[in-house]
Amino acid sequence: MSTVEYRDAIFAYVETSCSPQTLMSAYAFEASGRPASDLVRWIADRAASLAPLRQRMVRPFGDIGLPIWSDDPQFTPDRHIRVHTAEDWAELCVLLPTIHAEPFDWAKPLWEVHLIQGVRGVDGRDDPSDVAVVKMHHSVADGMGATEIARALFSSDIAAECTPTGSTSRFATMAKAVAMLPVTLGRLPVDLLRFVRAQKQVRAEEAEGLWKSPPPQLPRTSINRKLGPDRVVDTVFSSVTELRSAAHRMGDVTVNDLVLTVIGGALATYLGDIEGPIVASVPVSTRDVLDAGTRNRFTTAYVDLHAGIEDPVARADAVHRAVRTDRDRKLSPANVRAEVSAPRLPGFVVRTAVRVFEALPKTSSTITGAHVLVTNVPMGPADGWQLCGSPVFANFGMSTLVDPGGVAHRISSIGDRLAVSVTADPSQMRDLPAYLELIRRGCAELVAHTE
Template sequence: MAKLDIKDAAFHFLRAVSGPTDMYGIYVFDAEDALPPTFEAIEAHVVARRPVVPALNIVLREAPLGLDFPSWVPSAGDTAGHLSDHDLTGASWPECQTRISSILEVGLDARVRAWHLHVLRGVRDVPTVDGAATVVVLQVSHAMTDGLGLTRIASALFAPPGTPHDVVGAALPGHAPVRRPRAPILAATASILATPIRLARYGIRIRSARKRYAASRSQLAPPVRPGPSTRLTVDPTGSRAVHIVPLPASALRGRGVPVTAVALAAVASATEKYLRAHGDDIPDVLNASVPVSLGPDIEWSSANRALSCMVDLHLGESDPSKRARLIAELVVAERRRVTSPELLDIARAEELLPAPVVLAAQRLRQRRKTVRPTKFWTHTNVVSVDRGRTRPMLELCGSRVTFTSGTPMLAENRPLVHGFFGGGDIITVVVLACPDVVPDHEKYVESLIDSIREL
């Protein structure tokens, strides 16, 4: 039995109050001169590969009465229940994206299945593919891993034949070997009995960590200021609309600043144009949440090894190139702040909090959500992933991957989010919107692509 860390368990707990929190990887395969694989062939491949990929053989088990954090245990489910066949023969790329949007509306229950593979077959007019493409959506519980872990799972599942077993069968960071629990009620009871001691240790550690952080703040960049609400800070409903636009990597590389800064500058420009088109005031502060991964040398108990940087998008700067440079400097400074040992120690102290305390705090927060805030620390998410300058070596029944992407996660007060996924000579731009809040999301995407080209 491998118990979840508090930071991983948070994604499972949030699912009940905020909708799907899953990770999604999207992979476009081209059979080239051969026939595209059938669903039966793909299912046979997954059945054969699954036993050697540890992440595909676990399921979540909750502690009795929520007295402790959930644990990963071996999964006994058959593989067929983890696959869905979407026959889109003759469907266009926009129609495929509509189907993917509907997939994003239904979250996983990791207590039943922690992953699911959606196979969309026969799609026409897909960029980079001449004939019919096979589009695969790998859906994974966020409680299991982060974006880098999702990439590892996909690399194992779609590794070419002959890939060494130790590569395919590598365990995810933050995961211990799982085994069937013998007496869950005893483990939960022991956790409750240890609660007073854990709370006392938490109090000591959190006070010490906060004191060290306060002493070091003069050496770190200050955090962002909160910004005012806009029409793009309304809570999303359960409806989703995704746009997936592969671009030549040269559209964002070679600008004198990292791709992440170029992406953020383009988002800033597109957001400003969008608000002006609606006759809205332009806020003096508009912040983006940008996930950054912890290095392998940093001790971290969670399987999710990403932290959020809050970056001011400098809407007041009219020069796009200068805006990109300012943003690049902010990303570096904010990364240094959020990964500072003092701030990481505050997060580590929270690992001592017992599950009942965490759940009670979550329920209290939900009850207090009666007044809509007027200030926000973050207005959108921008995920930037670099999967290398060479095309990923992924195969599915003889078909080769042509480009990959993922989807960011809509969250409270963020009905419009962005992703930039680089691999080989393609960077795929992804915009995920809630159409109930952003009905003209197609126009926004056009504006974003124009903003990238203008930079």
């Protein structure tokens, strides 16, 4: 047993029905021809050895204190694996939002694997494939952590059996939270003072010209309205080799810079004329600067996509500089201290604040933060990824939308296939196929422009 770190627990507190804090990544394997029971057994055997998948989150009543990671005394990995049917890519894209929206059973560990066999049309392939959708709560892992768990699930080797850490009940967790309540409330002034001092250092760094803060207000667009309940998702696939070659010909840019460049151009075309920049929130790993026990180790940069620059090469260079500038800002000593010094408000306070914000009308002409979310989850080489001996050939997924963002992008790559998966609220992005075509065309034009 262990206490859930506050940075992990926060994902349980901010969750709403419209914004389930769910990570969902799908892996496409060449069809094995094996019965579904064999695939279930393959995954279950490996899940049984992974400690994060055996632990459930036990929350005190009312979230008056931090929850506990507790071994599930009735853990049976097969109970977390479900089998579905989808004949082709179109049916799979309809199924994914249904899987994503289904809430977790908080009495069990917060993960699931959904198997769909015989799906045709994944990445344009005529041959059928077996798709495994790995779904877990954001409290369990961040994107990199979820990838490591998936790598273990889809490996030929089974990890050594993990050591049990013990289990507890909700009543015991509640008793501990009540006993700790004076400490929890008493440390708030200390947290606040530490945060104020950290913010003073942040302002000092900015005054020295070490970096510049992003604009506090951005124009609200048609994809920044109040979230509705429905979701749509689809994916554009590209060649990593082609994009990497294009990046190499441009000079000091990355494949991720190129995809951000394409997204900026696609958004500019789709949205039409807007006054001001188009900004993306981009998670940045803090693993190299923070030695923390938390499972979620990332911060968020805000990147100007420079959508007003028509020349794609010039735009890519500007995006590259924007990524580096705001990444350096968020990883500066003062900003890192401010990040870890944020006051640890009790869960019930956070939940109340989130619901108040959710109820507020989204009618002002401006927003704070960013217009869209863009995450990047590189899986690395495809070697070693398999399901019952069948190799992986593609990865894609689905993202959680958070007010006021009605569109999110998930960039992932495995082997030579790069996927840009777009999740959208259909009441805000009414023509997802047209937007995907803009991304597809942008990738092709960027590669051709550099040849």
